[in-house]
Amino acid sequence: MKLTTHPPDHRSAHVRNGTAPASPPPARSGKRRRPLSTQWAAWGFLAPVTVYLALFYAYPLYRNLDLSLRNYTVRSFVQGDAPFTGLKNYRTVFDDPTFAPALLHTAIFTAVCLLFQYAIGLALAVFFNQHFRLSATLRALFLVPWLLPLIVSASTWSWMLNSESGVVNATLHAVGIAPVNWLTSPSWSLASVIIANIWIGVPFNLVVLYSGLQSIPVGLYEAAALDGANAWQRFWRITFPLLRPVSAITLLLGLVYTLKVFDIIWIMTKGGPADSSTTFATWSYQLGFGNLLPAFGPGAAVGNLLVVAALVFGLVYVRVQRKQALS
Numbered sequence: 038m039k040l041t042t043h044p045p046d047h048r049s050a051h052v053r054n055g056t057a058p059a060s061p062p063p064a065r066s067g068k069r070r071r072p073l074s075t076q077w078a079a080w081g082f083l084a085p086v087t088v089y090l091a092l093f094y095a096y097p098l099y100r101n102l103d104l105s106l107r108n109y110t111v112r113s114f115v116q117g118d119a120p121f122t123g124l125k126n127y128r129t130v131f132d133d134p135t136f137a138p139a140l141l142h143t144a145i146f147t148a149v150c151l152l153f154q155y156a157i158g159l160a161l162a163v164f165f166n167q168h169f170r171l172s173a174t175l176r177a178l179f180l181v182p183w184l185l186p187l188i189v190s191a192s193t194w195s196w197m198l199n200s201e202s203g204v205v206n207a208t209l210h211a212v213g214i215a216p217v218n219w220l221t222s223p224s225w226s227l228a229s230v231i232i233a234n235i236w237i238g239v240p241f242n243l244v245v246l247y248s249g250l251q252s253i254p255v256g257l258y259e260a261a262a263l264d265g266a267n268a269w270q271r272f273w274r275i276t277f278p279l280l281r282p283v284s285a286i287t288l289l290l291g292l293v294y295t296l297k298v299f300d301i302i303w304i305m306t307k308g309g310p311a312d313s314s315t316t317f318a319t320w321s322y323q324l325g326f327g328n329l330l331p332a333f334g335p336g337a338a339v340g341n342l343l344v345v346a347a348l349v350f351g352l353v354y355v356r357v358q359r360k361q362a363l364s
Contacts, residue, residue, distance in 0.1 A: 098344070104337035114333060126334035130342075133335075135312055135320060143316040146231055147295045153235045154291060155284070158242025163276065165243075166250045176247070183240035191304035194233040195220065198305075223313035226306045230314055234301055238294070242287055249283030250276070282358075289354045293347045317343050 105126050113119035130136055165176050182190060197204050198219035206216040219229040253276065261271050299318040302308060308315035308323065315323075317339050325336030 101337045101340055101344075104333050105335075105341050107334060109333035111331065122334070126338040129332075129335050130338045135315065138312055139315050139317055139320045139339075142227055142314060143296070143318075146227065146234070146298070146316055147292065149231050150234050150238060150295045151288060151291050154238040154242050155288060157235070157239045158287075159246050159280075159284075161239070161243045162246040162250055163272065165247060176243070179243055180240045182237050183244075187237070187300045188304060190237050191233060191301045194229075194236075194301075195305050198229050220306055221310055223311050226310060226314040230302045230305050233305060234295065234298055237301070238291060242291065245287045245290075246280065246283060249280050253279050282361075285354060285358065289350065292350055296343055296347055 106121060106123060107113075107119035108122045108125070109119040161179065165172050196202075198206075200206060200216060200218045200221060203219070205219065209216060217225055219225050257275050257279075258271055261275060266274065297318050298316070299322060302314055302316060302319050303322065306314045308319040321336045321339040321343070323336075324332045324339060
């Protein structure tokens with residue numbers, strides 16, 4: 038019997054069995070393209086916000102910058118043919134004798150208001166965080182100054198601090214203290230508007246800081262109490278450090294708001310007497326609208342200085358937050 042040998046079959050199993058191998062799947066690109074309908078939907082949602090920012094933020098900033106770089110009069114303001122003057126309006130502002138006092142008053146007004154608003158708001162937030170009876174009711178009452186229109190609050194403080202018929206001087210007279218010319222004395226006018234603005238701004242700090250306290254785990258306080266930490270140590274070692282992100286945004290928003298405070302000062306003192314309570318906000322209004330011959334250019338220049346100041350502090354806040362996130 039003759040045996041026949043066959044050479045080894047080097048074909049793959051798929052070929053031997055009569056089946057073709059499946060083609061390899063196509064390589065996927067690194068980025069998956071979104072459907073066109075999804076892209077249009079995204080742009081549709083962004084369009085209202087973009088239009089809003091362009092109309093109410095970008096365009097007013099552009100117009101204010103244009104005002105500060107041209108010599109606008111009432112006629113040219115209407116017709117739009119004001120000549121370009123470059124930085125002349127800014128030099129006029131810097132050379133004005135009102136610039137230095139207005140800068141000092143703005144710095145004092147902003148710093149003192151921020152300090153007391155934050156300190157009082159934090160103290161009240163910690164107090165209400167104890168969740169005692171009537172805590173919610175009292176917390177709601179503290180929101181009243183924040184809910185009132187500013188013209189009502191400023192008018193109320195003007196009446197209270199009136200030199201002749203104000204309730205504050207009546208109380209001082211009752212305890213044997215001489216009355217104070219709160220609104221008509223150069224020594225007291227700035228302090229008067231600071232007191233009123235602190236009263237108005239405390240509720241905002243209370244609400245934001247109280248919300249931040251709610252996010253701190255109660256277990257941290259219980260563990261600290263078991264370790265023998267007193268109330269002050271728990272606040273300084275736990276509450277205050279964990280509130281830093283909330284405190285930073287609270288102070289930043291308070292700074293931006295306080296820099297542009299106008300109505301409270303204008304209603305109570307109109308920046309006087311003798312410019313003793315004039316800030317950049319009231320000075321900008323006085324230059325642009327407070328005279329028979331308005332100086333639109335210098336008024337816009339003062340307003341731009343406020344914008345730059347707020348922008349600088351905003352960039353500092355973003356940089357600090359980024360460093361904290363990376364650390």
